[in-house]
Amino acid sequence: MEVAEAMPQELYNFRPTPESKSFAEQMVHIGYTIELLTKRYVQGMEVVPNTPDASKLSKSEIITLLKSGFAYTTEIIKTIEQEKLDENCVMYHSGNTVSRAFAFFYVQDHLTNHRAKANLYLRMNAIEPPEYTW
16 A cells, blocks of 8 residues: 555656556556455455556545455455365466465565566665565
């Protein structure tokens, strides 16, 4: 949330190269996929990706999306049953079979990967990224 807040609205469309996601796209990707990956891998739900168009969202709307995604996954962490966590799932991109509990690490790793990219976007605009805490 602090990374999303640190970037001014006028720089949300910043992208370091034409091939890169914009900052807004990075934030939408985080906010949307934290819930999607939790549903798919941790809960075992069938989900069809339908990522919102970042270019049509304001900074405020993107922050709301992030809050919603974090809230969803936090609630699952608090309420999921151990039996569900003990089940296995197959990771879509790698084909690896892991426990649903271990899949939480993938959700975190994916989030951290895109947060790190977003930190670089801040630095490229002379903005000091928020300190990383865990």
